[in-house]
Amino acid sequence: MKATFLTLLISAVYLVHQDCWNWKISDPLIFGFLPIGLAYHAGYSILCAILMAILVKFAWPSHLERAQDEPPPQNPPSNH
Secondary structure, X not given: OHHHHHHHHHHHHHHHHOOOOOOOOOOOOEOOOEXXXXXXXXXXXXXXXXXXXXXXXXHOXXXXXXXXXXXOOOOOOOOO
């Protein structure tokens, strides 16, 4: 269930990225200076950062963290 939800979330963010409605317009200006397409992509970048935080929290492989917590193996001294 979690993997399905995360896959649907990634797919939704991907579909939102395909911004074809702001290609040929520059009005209205957001905050009086920022074209709508650039503002859209700034918001999209924030959305991607939130998505990555969600993926790290819920889909990060825990075995990678366990390997980091374990001390490295000690090699016995050689008697040469």
